[in-house]
Amino acid sequence: MTPDEFRTHGKALIDWIADYYEQIEQYPVLSQVAPGAVRAALPGAPPEQGEPFAALMADVERIILPGITHWQSPNFFAYFPANTSFPSILGELLSAGLGVQGMLWQTSPAVTELETHVLDWLVEMLGLPERFLSSGAGGGVIQDTASSAVLAAMLAARERTADRGPQTTDSRQPTKDGALAAVGGRRSQTSGPSAVGNDPRLRAYTSTQAHSSVAKAAGIAGVGRDNLRAVGVDEKFAMRPDELRRLIEADRAAGLRPFFVVASVGTTSSTAIDPLPEIGAICREFGLWLHVDAALAGTAALCPEFRHIHDGLELADSYAFNPHKWMFTNFDCNCFWVADRAALINALSILPDYLRNAATEAGAVIDYRDWHVQLGRRFRALKLWFVIRSFGVEGLRARVREHVRLAQLFAGWVAADPRFELAAPAPLNLVCFRLRQGGDAANRALLERLNASGKLYLTHTVLDGRYTLRLSIGGTLTEERHVRAAWEEMTNDE
Amino acid sequence: MTPDEFRTHGKALIDWIADYYEQIEQYPVLSQVAPGAVRAALPGAPPEQGEPFAALMADVERIILPGITHWQSPNFFAYFPANTSFPSILGELLSAGLGVQGMLWQTSPAVTELETHVLDWLVEMLGLPERFLSSGAGGGVIQDTASSAVLAAMLAARERTADRGPQTTDSRQPTKDGALAAVGGRRSQTSGPSAVGNDPRLRAYTSTQAHSSVAKAAGIAGVGRDNLRAVGVDEKFAMRPDELRRLIEADRAAGLRPFFVVASVGTTSSTAIDPLPEIGAICREFGLWLHVDAALAGTAALCPEFRHIHDGLELADSYAFNPHKWMFTNFDCNCFWVADRAALINALSILPDYLRNAATEAGAVIDYRDWHVQLGRRFRALKLWFVIRSFGVEGLRARVREHVRLAQLFAGWVAADPRFELAAPAPLNLVCFRLRQGGDAANRALLERLNASGKLYLTHTVLDGRYTLRLSIGGTLTEERHVRAAWEEMTNDE
Ligand SMILES: Cc1ncc(COP(=O)(O)O)c(C=O)c1O
Numbered sequence: 001m002t003p004d005e006f007r008t009h010g011k012a013l014i015d016w017i018a019d020y021y022e023q024i025e026q027y028p029v030l031s032q033v034a035p036g037a038v039r040a041a042l043p044g045a046p047p048e049q050g051e052p053f054a055a056l057m058a059d060v061e062r063i064i065l066p067g068i069t070h071w072q073s074p075n076f077f078a079y080f081p082a083n084t085s086f087p088s089i090l091g092e093l094l095s096a097g098l099g100v101q102g103m104l105w106q107t108s109p110a111v112t113e114l115e116t117h118v119l120d121w122l123v124e125m126l127g128l129p130e131r132f133l134s135s136g137a138g139g140g141v142i143q144d145t146a147s148s149a150v151l152a153a154m155l156a157a158r159e160r161t162a163d164r165g166p167q168t169t170d171s172r173q174p175t176k177d178g179a180l181a182a183v184g185g186r187r188s189q190t191s192g193p194s195a196v197g198n199d200p201r202l203r204a205y206t207s208t209q210a211h212s213s214v215a216k217a218a219g220i221a222g223v224g225r226d227n228l229r230a231v232g233v234d235e236k237f238a239m240r241p242d243e244l245r246r247l248i249e250a251d252r253a254a255g256l257r258p259f260f261v262v263a264s265v266g267t268t269s270s271t272a273i274d275p276l277p278e279i280g281a282i283c284r285e286f287g288l289w290l291h292v293d294a295a296l297a298g299t300a301a302l303c304p305e306f307r308h309i310h311d312g313l314e315l316a317d318s319y320a321f322n323p324h325k326w327m328f329t330n331f332d333c334n335c336f337w338v339a340d341r342a343a344l345i346n347a348l349s350i351l352p353d354y355l356r357n358a359a360t361e362a363g364a365v366i367d368y369r370d371w372h373v374q375l376g377r378r379f380r381a382l383k384l385w386f387v388i389r390s391f392g393v394e395g396l397r398a399r400v401r402e403h404v405r406l407a408q409l410f411a412g413w414v415a416a417d418p419r420f421e422l423a424a425p426a427p428l429n430l431v432c433f434r435l436r437q438g439g440d441a442a443n444r445a446l447l448e449r450l451n452a453s454g455k456l457y458l459t460h461t462v463l464d465g466r467y468t469l470r471l472s473i474g475g476t477l478t479e480e481r482h483v484r485a486a487w488e489e490m491t492n493d494e
Numbered sequence: 495m496t497p498d499e500f501r502t503h504g505k506a507l508i509d510w511i512a513d514y515y516e517q518i519e520q521y522p523v524l525s526q527v528a529p530g531a532v533r534a535a536l537p538g539a540p541p542e543q544g545e546p547f548a549a550l551m552a553d554v555e556r557i558i559l560p561g562i563t564h565w566q567s568p569n570f571f572a573y574f575p576a577n578t579s580f581p582s583i584l585g586e587l588l589s590a591g592l593g594v595q596g597m598l599w600q601t602s603p604a605v606t607e608l609e610t611h612v613l614d615w616l617v618e619m620l621g622l623p624e625r626f627l628s629s630g631a632g633g634g635v636i637q638d639t640a641s642s643a644v645l646a647a648m649l650a651a652r653e654r655t656a657d658r659g660p661q662t663t664d665s666r667q668p669t670k671d672g673a674l675a676a677v678g679g680r681r682s683q684t685s686g687p688s689a690v691g692n693d694p695r696l697r698a699y700t701s702t703q704a705h706s707s708v709a710k711a712a713g714i715a716g717v718g719r720d721n722l723r724a725v726g727v728d729e730k731f732a733m734r735p736d737e738l739r740r741l742i743e744a745d746r747a748a749g750l751r752p753f754f755v756v757a758s759v760g761t762t763s764s765t766a767i768d769p770l771p772e773i774g775a776i777c778r779e780f781g782l783w784l785h786v787d788a789a790l791a792g793t794a795a796l797c798p799e800f801r802h803i804h805d806g807l808e809l810a811d812s813y814a815f816n817p818h819k820w821m822f823t824n825f826d827c828n829c830f831w832v833a834d835r836a837a838l839i840n841a842l843s844i845l846p847d848y849l850r851n852a853a854t855e856a857g858a859v860i861d862y863r864d865w866h867v868q869l870g871r872r873f874r875a876l877k878l879w880f881v882i883r884s885f886g887v888e889g890l891r892a893r894v895r896e897h898v899r900l901a902q903l904f905a906g907w908v909a910a911d912p913r914f915e916l917a918a919p920a921p922l923n924l925v926c927f928r929l930r931q932g933g934d935a936a937n938r939a940l941l942e943r944l945n946a947s948g949k950l951y952l953t954h955t956v957l958d959g960r961y962t963l964r965l966s967i968g969g970t971l972t973e974e975r976h977v978r979a980a981w982e983e984m985t986n987d988e
């Protein structure tokens with residue numbers, strides 16, 4: 001494809017995307033294709049000769065589009081949103097166009113410096129503790145997802161724990177032949193678990209309502225999913241600090257090593273908010289790393305009236321939220337901060353010869369490859385910068401407020417209707433509710449009827465053992481009329 | 495931004511990108527900014543009110559562009575390429591425009607099915623073993639990077655090891671209060687290390703020339719970087735199978751548990767190719783998982799004449815290569831296959847209530863969230879599909895052949911010049927070389943002079959303890975004249 005062909009096809013694609021957004025309400029929100037239907041329509045073998053761009057776009061319309069669940073539809077109320085916006089799409093386009101890879105500062109200084117800068121901005125925008133600013137011992141980085149962020153936090157916590165206390169010996173067998181050689185030029189910077197392997201006595205804690213990514217991270221890190229304790233919750237589905245303390249004390253008494261707590265600000269099932277001041281105090285008392293997962297809800301802190309969700313955050317060692325959920329920035333974009341970047345870097349840094357360079361050796365720069373699992377990284381800060389500058393902070397706040405207003409309106413309708421009940425508090429933009437009569441079967445049938453209609457898409461969870469519908473409001477294009485239409489569809493029993 | 499504004503700004507940005515590629519040779523390849531210069535030019539505080547798109551683009555030109563190292567320049571010969579192409583940029587644009595999140599089949603069936611389909615195509619295109627096809631027990635998935643792929647392979651290997659043999663008891667303390675509760679609805683599907691934590695006797699193996707991501711993965715997984723044995727290499731920098739056997743046997747004799755080997759097809763320093771038939775036979779004999787990392791070099795197998803690099807691959811349990819390095823697909827895009835997908839899924843699957851759905855329960859579909867660290871995922875298959883269809887397999891082969899031809903041409907010039915020597919065999923598109931006189935200092939000075947000129951960018955490695963220059967040829971726009979100019983610049987001593 002020549003630059004001139006790119007101009008032609010690129011502009012046509014820009015129009016195609018604009019058209020898509022103008023027509024988006026016409027598609028069934030949840031794709032209605034059967035398993036295997038998309039594959040069956042694709043040619044069995046790859047083409048030997050190149051094909052014209054028009055042929056690709058024809059197949060996008062004919063084969064791909066029916067297999068799309070329309071996350072950007074204003075009638076998408078499922079899961080949590082993965083919203084986006086035109087400035088974000090353009091930021092992603094520019095990033096793909098520049099095609100730079102920012103693994104080291106040197107491999108594109110602007111990738112690193114814009115990222116550090118925008119993450120410092122966000123500390124201010126969300127009113128986060130100053131200890132997360134890059135000017136001190138902390139700092140922020142863009143991870144792809146909240147799952148990767150909680151894994152990174154767990155690794156940093158594990159590393160810090162090892163630095164602080166005596167080690168068990170059973171994972172410390174003398175190393176044999178070869179163990180001290182430098183693989184790929186590596187030198188272990190620490191003698192912590194990243195170097196010598198896990199201490200099997202490590203134990204982590206999170207509430208029964210925490211996202212499954214916490215357990216997944218415990219599995220990946222070799223801590224073990226069963227060594228993640230499930231702390232009970234109160235009637236609002238928030239972690240009970242007294243339960244947390246009891247579990248930690250019992251584990252310590254049994255000779256185990258509590259090292260890590262994940263608190264949720266906005267749980268996936270019901271946006272419950274764990275009490276950070278009490279949890280943070282317990283973590284301080286026992287020397288545990290506190291990670292706060294605010295994947296969806298963090299965005300609300302743009303508005304001063306919702307900033308109380310972060311009360312106690314100054315006690316946290318790390319914090320993450322997803323602009324790719326509710327801040328109009330397309331997937332993937334998770335923002336992750338640590339108060340002590342040294343622990344994170346100790347856990348993840350390896351410097352082979354082929355990555356050595358003057359800027360890194362001088363210690364004058366950040367090399368973000370040492371802040372996450374991956375080595376290579378694309379220029380994600382660009383889309384986040386485009387979003388913040390195009391909306392302005394006031395523009396972002398206005399949309400967040402509107403989503404919360406719509407959710408509260410809907411919660412009011414549910415509360416006022418004798419056929420329905422609220423299943424949990426609705427502090428922000430998610431409403432959990434169910435039919436009072438007919439039990440799980442009736443609620444499941446209602447969900448299936450709604451989704452099969454193609455008019456809207458919502459998903460369920462289980463709260464207190466009961467099937468519960470979730471209406472999650474965060475689409476960039478969602479307006480009051482869409483929420484009204486959803487309610488009408490729910491309350492119209494054929 | 496309204497759809498009409500998006501049309502206007504989007505088209506202008508398409509032109510901007512086309513212009514960028516038309517002018518790309520005018521920029522210094524390696525950014526010449528000093529640390530902190532980009533940040534110093536950015537406004538200290540985020541804007542309260544939204545700004546016009548033109549203001550953003552003005553800052554891109556004024557602040558960002560000088561801080562860019564131009565990876566897409568035809569004079570970029572550093573590291574390995576992260577090449578891209580116009581069809582790939584358009585694929586990424588469309589993916590951002592659709593804004594779908596493919597964590598489950600249901601959340602956009604086309605995201606999953608196109609990915610499975612294109613990865614099956616690639617098995618055919620690269621002549622990979624049929625056991626990697628999705629129609630059998632195996633299958634492919636797009637990971638973000640080769641680093642994530644080797645981590646995923648290690649986790650699957652660890653899980654399979656646990657399933658096969660007796661466990662050590664020291665990491666199997668009886669679980670206490672809370673350990674059996676379901677965090678986020680989780681149920682452990684296995685009693686392997688993901689559930690109960692690592693066996694501290696686990697040992698892994700890779701050559702001294704393997705990429706640092708292998709050691710990084712061992713650290714992350716809690717196996718421990720020091721428990722990754724560094725296997726010696728031969729005079730071509732390829733792993734010595736006799737050394738591998740010796741280390742495995744010694745570890746077994748010491749009561750340890752060898753479980754995982756990473757062989758490299760195309761090492762980072764010199765594109766050395768480990769002998770897969772011998773390594774694979776040893777892995778079979780001792781029941782070890784063999785992962786093959788062909789991050790850069792895998793692409794060469796598009797051409798029948800280079801397919802020998804994969805001889806023995808039928809003995810591998812997993813394999814990965816990066817279309818984002820040398821297959822014209824923009825970062826990030828790593829393709830990863832396993833012969834036994836069950837081991838991978840066992841290691842990574844957790845199914846909370848809020849992710850349950852009929853298609854998943856019926857077992858009729860793939861849910862790729864169980865194939866990697868992350869939960870959410872974007873529609874990456876689109877760009878790969880666009881690249882394959884736009885170039886055609888013949889078009890891809892032609893470019894790969896040309897890059898190899900250029901590297902061989904350059905290697906010939908080096909070999910014929912008495913001032914220089916080749917530092918390693920150059921089987922594909924990377925040439926390692928150095929000045930014969932003046933030792934490391936002279937070679938370092940040469941590299942610094944070249945990079946400071948802005949005319950080209952190359953990086954170094956260390957081979958046999960000696961500083962070595964690397965000329966890596968894989969830019970989409972690189973032609974013979976660029977390689978000639980690079981050689982002239984090198985041989986023109988001021
Ligand atoms: C509270 C919470 N944490 C983590 C995640 C995982 O998000 P990601 O896809 O970014 O890993 C989610 C996703 O819904 C979530 O709700």
Ligand SMILES: Cc1ncc(COP(=O)(O)O)c(C=O)c1O
Nearest residue numbers: 375376639640641705761762789
């Ligand atoms: C052989 C090899 N493996 C792995 C990697 C890591 O690549 P990624 O950035 O995709 O993790 C590289 C990068 O150069 C490599 O050369």
